[in-house]
Amino acid sequence: MQITILQNLLEANEKKAAEIRALLRTKKIVMFNLISSPGSGKTTLLEKTLPLLTKKYRVAVIEGDVETDKDAARLAKYEVPVSLINTKGSCHLESVSIEKALNAFDLDHLDLIFVENVGNLVCPAEFDIGEDAKIALISVPEGDDKVMKYPLLFRESNLVILNKMDLLPYSDFNQQHFYEDLAKINPTVTTLEVSCKKDQGVEKWLRWLELSIAAKK
């Protein structure tokens, strides 16, 4: 009984995600779903990215947060439309909320939407929200064992960003171990090493975004 209901919820979510994907394709909008633990640097990466990206693209952000508007407030100053979804205790975004958030945007005048999912490595990977690609962030201080511990996210992602590279000298993070695990779980995934604090890797990230947008348009 409970399993059937879960199945129905997942099916309803996927149906709505497919509708969103079709809508965004019609509007020629590319949507990326950023997923990480709390505090891995999703918002900070967007803070670095938006001023550079908005020179070339019309960008909007959907912010998923359990109950505050803290991240949305941080991004609002970059003069992009930000639509906030407070999940009220839920640990992930679902496509029905994304559909509502999209209604706040003028979809005829957008090229790109970033979705910053709720900070969580488990459930956000399970729920399709109609995105073009999932982007996983993992930060150096979280440790090199996360790929195998949360394999669904790393399997589903098109890009894995290893963030906070500036903390590598103060950490036991074993890069070889990390990349070997990733090669087992998702051998073709693109990876980027970034330090938002030291401005390392940001250009490569922008280049990846531009190529991905061009490929989808």
Next chain:
Amino acid sequence: MQITILQNLLEANEKKAAEIRALLRTKKIVMFNLISSPGSGKTTLLEKTLPLLTKKYRVAVIEGDVETDKDAARLAKYEVPVSLINTKGSCHLESVSIEKALNAFDLDHLDLIFVENVGNLVCPAEFDIGEDAKIALISVPEGDDKVMKYPLLFRESNLVILNKMDLLPYSDFNQQHFYEDLAKINPTVTTLEVSCKKDQGVEKWLRWLELSIAAKK
């Protein structure tokens, strides 16, 4: 319909949690529920703690993990009974799984059980598992904004450990901001600053454990 079922699930969970709590009280066993993001240092803290604590107490660990036995394997070498719960995609532990895990232990010869919950700041805070206290870990590189973003956990916790204090010099973490937020959400909570890497704060943590065990026995 869906809300009713969620309500029933939560009620069933709480009923089972109450049974577990009563059982552990009868057996004079204290149980702590460790909750944090992935990679905040729950397992490392236990690795530091177990060799010291087992000189005085009979300790067991319940490990919650989405699908691997990595953390359980790390702890098994400390010669304590470890019962692993693979949640198979679920992002938190529930009391029905804890009950099964307890069956693996000889409850007549135990003083203390640590539960290492699934790495997640959201749902583990919502599910009572019959513990005597929730202990929240947050690590410095995750940032000083986590209390307000995940308030339920910090409201529910009896102890908040600020971990990876060795990374403070390389981080923008604002301690004053963090403690001010915590004072708003949970004014009476005990806090400890720990660096497992530098062995800082471990003695105070052991002292807190000893006092809490003594108070519950």
